[in-house]
Amino acid sequence: xxxxxxxxxxxLQHAIGRLExxxxxxxxxxxRGVLPHVTEASRWKLISPLASExxxxxxxxxxxGFVAGQLWLAFRMSGDEKLAAEAAGVTELxxxxxxxxxxxxxxxxxxxxxxxxxxxxxxxxxxELALRAAHSLAKRVLPSAVIQVxxxxxxxxxRGRTIVDTLxxxxxxxxxxxxxxxxxxxxxxxHVEASLPASIRDDASTFHAVRFAxxxxxxxxxTVNGLAPESTWARGQAWTIHxxxxxxxxxxxxxILAAAEQTARFFCDRLPPELIPPWDFxxxxxxxxxxxxxxxxxxxxxxxxxxxxDRALELLGxxxxxxxxxxxxxxxxxxxxxxxxxxxxxxxxxxxxxFFLLDALVRAVEPASRLDPLANGG
Ligand code: GLY
Numbered sequence: 001x002x003x004x005x006x007x008x009x010x011x012l013q014h015a016i017g018r019l020e021x022x023x024x025x026x027x028x029x030x031x032r033g034v035l036p037h038v039t040e041a042s043r044w045k046l047i048s049p050l051a052s053e054x055x056x057x058x059x060x061x062x063x064x065g066f067v068a069g070q071l072w073l074a075f076r077m078s079g080d081e082k083l084a085a086e087a088a089g090v091t092e093l094x095x096x097x098x099x100x101x102x103x104x105x106x107x108x109x110x111x112x113x114x115x116x117x118x119x120x121x122x123x124x125x126x127x128e129l130a131l132r133a134a135h136s137l138a139k140r141v142l143p144s145a146v147i148q149v150x151x152x153x154x155x156x157x158x159r160g161r162t163i164v165d166t167l168x169x170x171x172x173x174x175x176x177x178x179x180x181x182x183x184x185x186x187x188x189x190x191h192v193e194a195s196l197p198a199s200i201r202d203d204a205s206t207f208h209a210v211r212f213a214x215x216x217x218x219x220x221x222x223t224v225n226g227l228a229p230e231s232t233w234a235r236g237q238a239w240t241i242h243x244x245x246x247x248x249x250x251x252x253x254x255x256i257l258a259a260a261e262q263t264a265r266f267f268c269d270r271l272p273p274e275l276i277p278p279w280d281f282x283x284x285x286x287x288x289x290x291x292x293x294x295x296x297x298x299x300x301x302x303x304x305x306x307x308x309x310d311r312a313l314e315l316l317g318x319x320x321x322x323x324x325x326x327x328x329x330x331x332x333x334x335x336x337x338x339x340x341x342x343x344x345x346x347x348x349x350x351x352x353x354x355f356f357l358l359d360a361l362v363r364a365v366e367p368a369s370r371l372d373p374l375a376n377g378g
Contacts, residue, residue: 007320011320012362018325019358020078027086035063038345039345042329060103060105094109141190164207225339227340232281233281240263279346291353294318301315302360319333
């Protein structure tokens, strides 16, 4: 344990305790086929991971993997078999999605659930499930070398559309490459190389969305979740940083490292004094915050070491001080923002914010217990 961070150790125990206490509620929901997603009036909104989700950018639920991921992390830390049993139940509920190559979110659905499940239990069925999802995701690559976000690849309305949120989904493909599925690594590399130059501005901020023609030409740049086409949606910047750090770890490519550091510098330099970002960096002062963006970045920066580890620990300390739920509301990390533009999940808890906070706390406090999809091979 890092002796300089005793409050993080306390927060980690607090987080695991909350998750253990929430198990009966979680199990009851999961047995009805629904999972926590974001809070509404301080209570989890429960959604089916198998039905459409109107408010999702992609029209499909993308968050269920983070429910399983939290449970696997907490099981790893506490050894409480009830946590593992629930993680297994959630992963099983998600499983039909692995064979459906209809969204880039296959990474979010299956690296925290099946890949972490395989790492912590060694059960080969989780490896097979994750590889099935990786094969589905790899099918979404276009002649332009980018991964299309959603929709049939021949749908003229969706053809060539990308968002920076795909970058952290590539973790599933980097892992699959290490497991012997070489094409997964080719697809992940091609997406990074083809999409990044068009997504990052000169000041290292990011466009949320870019559309490509089949020959790779940029057709349009803008946003779906952000304030404006030229603004910087905080979670999009966070997803970019997370995706680039894992791409660097998977490839060793120094240009990707430079892009990761530049985008991280933009994020950290734009933070207000309390270190919790507004939902969009160009939103008016006093706008709702998105704590989940800070948790995603804290988790990513711990992998870069040096000054970036210091930044990550500062972010974590600020999240624990300002956003850790110590009350009766649902969720672990308060003051997130799901989709401001459609008034969904403003000042809420989110299952992905909870996951990335827990992941970062584990790595800051007990690095040897970390579950790392990129730990082996490569
Ligand atoms: N597409 C994932 C998100 O809304 O952050």
